[in-house]
Amino acid sequence: MRGRGFPRPRNGAKGEKPVNFDALFGDLAQHTVDGLSKGAIYALVALGYTLVYGVLRLINFAHSEIFMVGTFAILGTWSLLGVADNPPIGMAIVYLLIGLVVGALASGATALTVERVAYRRLRRMNAPPLIFLITAIGLSLVLVELFALWMAGFFSGRGFTENRLVIGIPPLLKQETVLSVAGADITNVQIIMVVAALVMLYGLDQFINRTRYGRGVRAVAQSPDTAALMGVHQDRVIMLVFVLGGLMAGAAALLWNMRYGITKFDIGFVVGLKAFTAAVLGGIGNLRGALLGGLLLGVIEVYAATLTRSTWEDVAAFVVLVVVLIFRPTGLLGESLGKARA
Amino acid sequence: MRRKYVRALGAIGLSAALIGAAGCQAEEENSAGGNDCGGKIAIFGAFSGPNSGLVIPSRDGALLAVKKHNEANPDCEVELQEFDTQGDPTQATPVANQVTGDESFLGVIGGAFSGESKATMAVYEAAGMVMVSPSATAIELTAGGNEVFHRVVGNDAVQGAAAAVYLRDVVQAKKVFVINDGTTYGAGIADELTKSLGELAGGTDQVQEKQVNFAATISKIKAAAPDAIAYGGYTNEAAPLVKQLREAGIATPFLGFDGLYDPSFPKGAGASAEGVIVTCPCLPPDQAGGTFAADFEAEYGGPPGSYGAEGFDAANVLIEGLAEGNTTRADLLAWVDSYDKEGVSKSLKFADSGDVDESRVVIWAYEIKGGEITAQQEIKLS
Missing domain, CATH: 3.40.50.2300 (Response regulator)
Known part of the structure; x- marks a missing residue:
């Protein structure tokens, strides 16, 4: 029955056009909406990569698992509350808000743990950057296997058993078309996703630019030593950026559960990879760049999948990434968390 | 990158297991044989x-x-x-x-x-x-x-042909949209179905393993307006696909092959899996x-x-x-x-090829009912 490991290109049915421009341009507005809502999750996860990179100049490869933990924590809470399919709208909103809090807390706590376990001690010992890469990958593997072996079973209500299967999450909001713009049917969930991403970014942007804590983050990003001399507590700032990244990943986890209604122990891998790509595309270290990169990546993928097949979406995404990096090596908006304008 | 580490770890684990197994075997050999x-x-x-x-x-x-x-x-x-x-x-x-x-x-x-x-x-x-x-x-x-x-x-050829018979005679589809996941199994069996469907095949898309968002596939289905959808692949992608299809308001009959003859499929897809047909060259227990x-x-x-x-x-x-x-x-x-x-x-x-003699192959259609895979009917090829 199964034939893993021997992928082979196939030609489709006769008469199938290899590149179908009609499909893309006939319904461009719809595909754009689909892409933006897909990219919203990339954008929120990308913020976590970008924040940590902006301050530490390190890629936190365990961030994908911070997102994955969020999806499971929300699933567990919902099943504990006995959420059934499509509850009345009032209850759905309550559940979603509870989900947001739980997801943010779980992901935030995981992010803190990651910082504590995989980063802090090494940082004190001035380990070279490569070491952080390995510890983060190691921790990420530990988290993935932890969930595969025990936690996924636990959160899906089957006790601490091995569960590597797709786990369904009850749909809370019935996806309905609420708006039609230029031929595109926009659903309630799609609106929530894109608006949520924009609101979260705006909040984060304001936090970094306007508050005392934010100033600390910018100071450490610009020059850790000078910031320390000026009385900025570096460890606290670093913990803060990890937590902020975790909160965003938790929010992304909620949107994920709402939109896709499934999770799995290794769900973080692809999302994390795409979000990291989005962060690089927009300019890693740049908050607005992460949002732009995420949304753009989502749109490119949907365009490419429509134009040819879904198989080609990754190819298109990375081709665009490479082309952008050739002309703008620091991404579309450049690295700028440390700069005055953030 | 991470996948490589997993592979490497897996290889180490495997070789350890093999060495262990080899050790056991040496002791057993004397008792067997003779x-x-x-x-x-x-x-x-x-x-x-x-x-x-x-x-x-x-x-x-x-x-x-x-x-x-x-x-x-x-x-x-x-x-x-x-x-x-x-x-x-x-x-x-x-x-x-x-x-x-x-x-x-x-x-x-x-x-x-x-x-x-x-x-x-x-x-x-x-x-x-x-x-x-x-x-x-x-x-x-x-x-x-x-x-x-x-x-x-x-084999998959027989199953593909049987699925075509089912779609034509039982579902009475006039236009079938065929999706595959690009694996040897998924693409192969989807190919066989497409061949057997002949003129009934209308529209196709190829997705990939680990894909979760099927917006593009769904807009292609909407454009093609088929009256049946067939999917060659496994639970991992089929569960979110069926969920998103149903949420997008597409109630078209959905047929999968034995890759979905898997209890985790109805669990993953939840209520969206209801009514999905799964063919399998396997007998109801x-x-x-x-x-x-x-x-x-x-x-x-x-x-x-x-x-x-x-x-x-x-x-x-x-x-x-x-x-x-x-x-x-x-x-x-x-x-x-x-x-x-x-x-x-x-x-x-x-048969000489190693296949079970063609006259003796049994293909069944199963339906997802109440979250369970239940036997529906045997598909007769002739």
């Missing part, structure tokens, strides 16, 4: 890992067959040794070398999946060791003239001949799942051969080639 009756066979497949749910019932069926035989014939015991490959061709290859290198093994049950079967069949052929697979259905396995490979299930279903339930405390009856049959073909005094690999291979008996899943006889 007897004109009974002998030792191997079984390999994904007994752990993400795809094990599809395979474990067939292994349990095989273990049951061995147990029953040994209880009835204490003076002619058959030994069945398990080799876990996780369904991975790269893990199945060292297993094949180990099994063929050990003279005490006379035959092998497997592989459970097509990929691992394809990767190892040349090794077994070189050693003249007969393979009987309970569940590998890819067409190419029997198309290459391999001398030792046999299987007790119908309660339809199996003899006392198989009852025996299985008594042994394992649950009904046999996917390919349980086929695993039982595959084991019995080899066990009977051993009991008849076929104590060399060549004799056992000849025995299987000329086998013609009633099994519990179907009446078994092999």
